Amino acid sequence: MDYSVNYDVIWRNLHNLFYGLGLGLYMALVSVALGSLIGLVLAFSLVSKRKLFRVLSGIYVAVIRNIPLMIIILFIYFGLPDVGLTFAEQPSFIFALTIYTGAYIAEVFRGGLLAIPKGVGEAGMAVGMSNFQINIFIKIPILIRSVMPALSNNYISLFKDTSVAAIVAVPELTFQTRKINTDTFRTIEAWSSASVLYVVACLLIAILLRRVERRVAIPK
Amino acid sequence: MSTGFSNELWASRFILLDGIGTCIFVSFLAIVFGTIVGIVVGLPLTYGNFIFRFLARAYTDFIRGIPVLVLILTFYFVLSVLGLNLTAMQAGIASLSIFSSAHVAEMLRGGLQNVQKGQIEAAKAVGLSFFQTFLYVSLPQALRQILPTWINTAVETTKGSTLVSIIGVVEITLVMQQIIGRNFLSMEFYALAGLIYFIICFSIERFGKFIEKKVAIK
Amino acid sequence: MTNRVLEISNLHKSYGDHEVLKGVSTELDKGDVVSIIGASGSGKTTLLRCVNLLEDFQDGSINIDGTQVGYQESKGKRVKVSNKQVTKDRALTGMVFQSFNLFPHLSATENISLALRKVQKKSASDAKEIAQHWLERVGLPDRGHSFPGQLSGGQQQRVAIARAIAMNPKIMLFDEVTSALDPELINEVLDVIKSLAVEGMTMLIVTHEMRFAYEVSKKVIFMNEGVIAAQGTPDEIFKNPSNERLSTFLKNTRF
Numbered sequence: 001m002d003y004s005v006n007y008d009v010i011w012r013n014l015h016n017l018f019y020g021l022g023l024g025l026y027m028a029l030v031s032v033a034l035g036s037l038i039g040l041v042l043a044f045s046l047v048s049k050r051k052l053f054r055v056l057s058g059i060y061v062a063v064i065r066n067i068p069l070m071i072i073i074l075f076i077y078f079g080l081p082d083v084g085l086t087f088a089e090q091p092s093f094i095f096a097l098t099i100y101t102g103a104y105i106a107e108v109f110r111g112g113l114l115a116i117p118k119g120v121g122e123a124g125m126a127v128g129m130s131n132f133q134i135n136i137f138i139k140i141p142i143l144i145r146s147v148m149p150a151l152s153n154n155y156i157s158l159f160k161d162t163s164v165a166a167i168v169a170v171p172e173l174t175f176q177t178r179k180i181n182t183d184t185f186r187t188i189e190a191w192s193s194a195s196v197l198y199v200v201a202c203l204l205i206a207i208l209l210r211r212v213e214r215r216v217a218i219p220k
Numbered sequence: 221m222s223t224g225f226s227n228e229l230w231a232s233r234f235i236l237l238d239g240i241g242t243c244i245f246v247s248f249l250a251i252v253f254g255t256i257v258g259i260v261v262g263l264p265l266t267y268g269n270f271i272f273r274f275l276a277r278a279y280t281d282f283i284r285g286i287p288v289l290v291l292i293l294t295f296y297f298v299l300s301v302l303g304l305n306l307t308a309m310q311a312g313i314a315s316l317s318i319f320s321s322a323h324v325a326e327m328l329r330g331g332l333q334n335v336q337k338g339q340i341e342a343a344k345a346v347g348l349s350f351f352q353t354f355l356y357v358s359l360p361q362a363l364r365q366i367l368p369t370w371i372n373t374a375v376e377t378t379k380g381s382t383l384v385s386i387i388g389v390v391e392i393t394l395v396m397q398q399i400i401g402r403n404f405l406s407m408e409f410y411a412l413a414g415l416i417y418f419i420i421c422f423s424i425e426r427f428g429k430f431i432e433k434k435v436a437i438k
Numbered sequence: 439m440t441n442r443v444l445e446i447s448n449l450h451k452s453y454g455d456h457e458v459l460k461g462v463s464t465e466l467d468k469g470d471v472v473s474i475i476g477a478s479g480s481g482k483t484t485l486l487r488c489v490n491l492l493e494d495f496q497d498g499s500i501n502i503d504g505t506q507v508g509y510q511e512s513k514g515k516r517v518k519v520s521n522k523q524v525t526k527d528r529a530l531t532g533m534v535f536q537s538f539n540l541f542p543h544l545s546a547t548e549n550i551s552l553a554l555r556k557v558q559k560k561s562a563s564d565a566k567e568i569a570q571h572w573l574e575r576v577g578l579p580d581r582g583h584s585f586p587g588q589l590s591g592g593q594q595q596r597v598a599i600a601r602a603i604a605m606n607p608k609i610m611l612f613d614e615v616t617s618a619l620d621p622e623l624i625n626e627v628l629d630v631i632k633s634l635a636v637e638g639m640t641m642l643i644v645t646h647e648m649r650f651a652y653e654v655s656k657k658v659i660f661m662n663e664g665v666i667a668a669q670g671t672p673d674e675i676f677k678n679p680s681n682e683r684l685s686t687f688l689k690n691t692r693f
Contacts, residue, residue: 063418066375066379066417066422067379067414067421068380068381068382068393068417069379070382070383070385070393071393071413071417074393074397074406074410075414078410079407079408080407082406082407160285160286160287160288162287163287163289164287164289166289174287174289174290174293177290177293187300187301188298188301191290191294191298192298194294195286195294198285198286198287198290199285200285203281
């Protein structure tokens with residue numbers, strides 16, 4: 001094997017790799033934020049008294065969770081233009097990722113809602129709060145604190161999922177890496193760097209999010 | 221549905237079935253190999269001395285920090301540079317196996333460590349050796365506990381198998397792209413792909429629930 | 439009649455086929471302290487929850503301070519009032535639960551001030567002031583910043599009492615408020631309730647603490663299998679039980 005490892009090309013392209021990394025982190029952040037809104041609505045439907053809400057939201061969650069992210073992206077990016085809905089690469093990817101993660105977050109939130117003791121809601125009723133007020137001022141704040149660890153994990157796995165955006169040419173880390181690979185044939189350097197960047201980024205986010213979790217946790 | 225779609229669907233039936241077969245083949249092998257490797261890594265992760273534990277921990281954390289797609293591309297491109305010429309299919313199966321192995325290892329550790337201390341002490345008290353305790357007490361309880369997570373990993377691995385289309389494995393996704401390249405019915409055929417994956421993954425999930433009920437401790 | 443705070447007449451409540459309350463009637467005037475005793479499953483907690491409208495009931499009526507709550511007559515039919523009205527009616531009563539049910543994500547002060555601000559629309563500073571007043575009143579002047587998880591059970595229950603009474607209800611309802619407490623924490627809570635009684639608060643108390651019921655009540659109600667089996671002054675109930683069931687119950691209960 002006559003291949004001598006030389007990381008020069010990586011150092012020269014480091015700004016591109018970091019740009020790609022940042023783009024991934026950004027897209028994951030937007031998706032987790034929008035996905036949380038979808039997840040919140042779905043979670044309240046999943047525990048609703050009305051059967052129709054439960055069934056519809058249950059179908060959404062079951063369907064989306066069992067379809068690969070890549071298929072959702074291909075459908076949105078290549079399929080939807082057939083009916084006149086055309087999005088640019090990045091918005092369509094964020095759209096896909098949001099729809100995708102909404103189903104997972106819904107399940108997390110549902111579990112969180114069910115874990116809130118019934119008496120806490122009743123105490124809200126007893127001091128004269130409406131259902132809406134109980135949801136806004138009591139249940140959702142408790143929910144958000146209790147699901148933070150799960151939401152953190154969700155964010156990290158979403159960040160990894162942003163690699164799939166490369167297939168619709170969103171210039172995130174995987175796309176940048178592939179470009180370096182094809183441009184320079186520095187295959188080992190390119191992919192090892194990408195792997196290390198992903199792993200280190202995941203690790204750092206995890207540490208950062210643990211701190212956030214501790215801050216928002218309900219004091220004990 | 222337009223007659224165009226049904227004609228095209230009929231015309232593509234054989235390559236489509238081939239694609240589904242490939243998807244199931246790749247996913248199945250990845251889950252089997254991943255489970256075997258996962259157990260091999262998971263045991264030192266739980267019971268190993270410092271060095272073994274560290275190595276197993278480094279492996280699982282590293283693999284779990286890398287996106288599946290990057291794992292697949294790395295495997296495919298890097299190994300060929302290193303002179304190991306795997307076919308796309310082999311590289312795809314290998315990288316998906318590694319992906320699932322890290323998850324299996326981690327869930328096995330969680331499951332084994334969750335077995336109550338009192339159980340282990342009770343086993344010791346009746347004179348079981350470490351190995352016997354593991355085999356007859358810890359493992360059966362851990363396996364029941366990790367079954368739902370394991371099924372989940374199986375579904376994730378199957379979903380991840382779409383990504384091997386990128387290195388040229390002709391599974392469902394790539395078949396769809398070939399079909400669409402001919403007839404431009406993107407929406408219909410990607411929707412069909414979604415439906416097929418849903419059926420496969422949902423079946424795995426249901427099967428998992430069924431097994432869970434069968435082996436549940438009453 | 440002007441002094442009548444609570445009037446329950448012929449209350450019937452069932453879960454499916456199981457009838458929990460089989461026609462309960464009683465009334466409380468302003469400043470009355472009434473205790474309800476009885477075995478578990480006798481319906482006493484359900485009665486309290488009906489008064490707070492946490493439970494629907496199938497027949498009978500509840501009047502608080504002259505207004506019928508929960509249901510009204512419409513074209514000769516008994517219909518449930520709107521959710522909005524239920525919420526309003528609930529504000530007439532203050533409820534303290536067995537399991538405290540403090541809002542875990544809010545400090546003691548915020549637990550008390552939340553409903554003052556959001557239901558009574560008081561300003562944040564007014565609400566805080568009222569909260570502090572009641573914290574002092576229940577003996578926790580310097581625990582306003584503490585979260586429920588940082589307080590003992592007795593302290594949590596005292597905050598819960600402050601939260602309920604800060605809303606200025608017409609009547610306070612106590613549902614076995616010491617049952618979840620360690621024995622050494624029971625008295626601090628009972629003392630707070632006693633002091634409220636002295637101040638003339640109208641209270642309906644479900645309790646297992648017989649000595650407390652004896653000391654604090656004007657009237658004691660003994661419930662058995664969904665009906666009021668006996669009622670009277672503490673002396674009549676505890677010293678001189680006329681009812682067979684009551685005697686058996688008291689014999690098996692720690693005084």
